[in-house]
Amino acid sequence: MKSATTGDALQFCSFYLGDLFLGISVSAVQEVIRTQVMTPVPLADPCVSGLVNLRGQIVTALNLRRQFGLDPSYPKPPMNIVISYSDGAISLLVDEIGDVITVNPDTFEAVPETLESSYKALLEGVFKLDGTLLLLLNLETATQIGAFA
């Protein structure tokens, strides 16, 4: 899948969510972990799946399916992509983890105008790969809750 010299190549951690093939920059990812025991947070936004104990750190797990307006139940135990912030970490629950993909920045394109606005807000753009599209997740909006409820 390498289509550019490593010099200006970008690396993305890819993952699947329903039919979507998404990616986030590897530098944003702290780690990827399997399904964890989760403590639900009553009264919280439904996008919050619960809290996870990650080696003593409390991580808020977000139901990314719900953010995208998909069926909120995961077909199998979801994987956690942990993103670290200065004020704590959050985990994005995804169906399945893909490879780390190196892409050529030239293949980047803005989100097609025809997409639903809620999708557009959650994406930063699209990388055209061979035979498939990698949707670049907008971390900022994807970790915001209530915005697209």
Place this chain on the structure above:
Amino acid sequence: MSETEHERVELPEEVVEFLVESNENLDRLDQDLVALETDPANKERISSIFRTIHTIKGTCGFLGFTRLEAVAHVGENLLSKIRDETYTLDAEKTDVLLEMVDVVRGYLAKVSATGTEGTEEHADLISKLQHLVDGKPPPKPRTKRSVRTKSVSSNAFVFSDEPEPTKTESVGVDTATKEPDKLLPEIKETPPASESKVLAEVKNNISDSSVRVDVSLLDNLMDLVGELVLARNQILQYTSTDSSSALSSTTQRLNLITSELQENVMKTRMQPIGTVLAKFPRVVRDLANSCGKKVDLVFEGKETELDRTIIEAIKDPLTHLIRNSVDHGIETPEQRRLLGKKENGILRISAYHESGYVNIEISDDGSGIDPEKIKAKAIEKGIVSSDLAMKLSDRETTALIFAPGFSTAEKITNVSGRGVGMDVVKTNIEKIGGSIDVVSTPNQGTTFKIKIPLTLAIVPALIVSCTGERYAIAQTSLVELLKLDEEQIKKAVAVIDGRAVLRLRGKLVPLVDLGSLLRLNPSKDIQLLDSINVVVVQGEHGPFGISVDGVVDTQEIVVKPLGKQVKDVGVFSGATIMGDGRVALILDVGGVASAGALDGSNSRNVGSKEGVPEEGSEHESKTLLVVRAGDNSRLAISLESIDRLEEFDVGDVEWAGAAPVVQYRDAIMPLLWLSSALGSVSSSNEEQSLYQVVVHSVGSRSVGVVVDDILDITEVSVKIDPYSARLGVLGSAVIAQKVTEIVDLSVIVESFLSSYEGIGV
């Protein structure tokens, strides 16, 4: 050198602190000044220098070192002009300022050795500085760069293994040798070497016995210990199911060591509360003088230790309370004499540990808080309505002083009474997980009781369960635990207007069901349950009960903040990790109270709340109190018109003129027999010892409506048939398969009151 020179003066703690701090600051000052000369525009450094000198000046004034203060004062003047960019810092000013730094050091050395600043005036330096302040060249310009370069070597922020004594010694020698004629003639009288050695030893002693450690390092340590405690809890849990004796004995050791480590790390952050209290004698003295009062300040439990973050946090609230007590609490000597008290008021500050908390009590023997005055003020300021004010107990009234925007000072003094304060005090104390309470007896005094946790990081908590999840409730807010069985539930739990209340030793305590509050399970009828566990907690507006599925354990938990995605929920104050590694949420009592609508707006007025069904036509759902009054008639009263249900002993009834009254909440409440108001005869047994009273208020007047019996509280959708309508009766309806007359209490009470006022009560 003789032994007497060795003899160290026992320095008061604040002086030692001042010395350590100032010496460090001065070292940095040297650096800053030199750096400034090359980069005169660096505002940060100028401000830092200014602050240092300002602090020294301020503290000197406080400790009574007037000569040192005088020097620092002119220095500060010059620095402030530099800071304000009136002057730029040139070599000349730098020299004089450095000279000042040395002089200040000299003074500090003297203080350190003898406990006093000596008698040296340094008029020469002061006049030089003053000249510079006035914009004139100093009388005798001199350059002494060597002094500067010598003392730059140290870094003020390095505290660990910096060879402090050497540094001091070099400074001592510097000052003594470089300016033997100017600087410290007193010191010069004794051989310079021995003097500086004494100084070195003094400083040595001060810095040897303690190491200044970066607070963030301590915080880190504390965090790590927190993690360790969690890991230990987990291991303990695993080994409890494993019977291997080697492992379990190792675990026991781990357990002990961890506890000890935790305790000790906590201790590193502990400071005696005396460090805060130390400044109060002066505050009180000055304040008492300016108010013309005489106050004796008494401390108890000065050595009680608290986490330093908490010490910081209570400094301001305590100062405020103390000022308040002197300013408002304690009377003038004349007033006190008239009241037969001793002229000197007593202000007592006592601190003591109590089950993981520190209590601080500030009590005065002054005039106390007059509830009536408070009420009047609160009404005037619009904090409570006059209706509500009438219903408040004395204790509730006194607590009004914590309401935002409240101030009772009849005249505003420069000390207190500007309408800010008590609410801020309360907020500040609550911010650190503490609580404040006030008890006051008019003319006998006021006691503020502050309860604060020892530390913020690890708190003892009660773990409760609800629908399979565990929740932690900090023990600060915990009052008691109750387990009620079926029988007790029937007796003690009543449901008024869909809200459960618990009769707890004669008081009504609102009850919220955690499961339905968190929307984990549909709300259930508490009265039908076999048993309930109730955690009674102290909310802001009084105690309330939280019914939970089970009480699991008490545990020390490490509070962890919640992510921003869940912070807004409000019911949780944080999360923690349990022994099995799972996350448990920490319930925020205040949040639970407001989620359960138990905050002030509704708690006092159980009848009115949001969610009252829309006013419909004649077919509306209402919560009704079904009572029996007169003959066998069943009457229903809308709960909205009822303030409270009370029971009065027959013996409590007194007579005002021809009218029966009872004393109720410091007011006289007339009694009205519902049966006679409706023109029937009371069917109650003459020998009954208790009156069931429904309290209804019109404006500020409460009226007790006596009924024969309270039968039921029910929420029904009733169709009122106007068949039997008359004054005070809206009509009849079928409630619980029985015809029941619907009473309009307000009409009855109003017509009663108009006749009642007539007979002159």
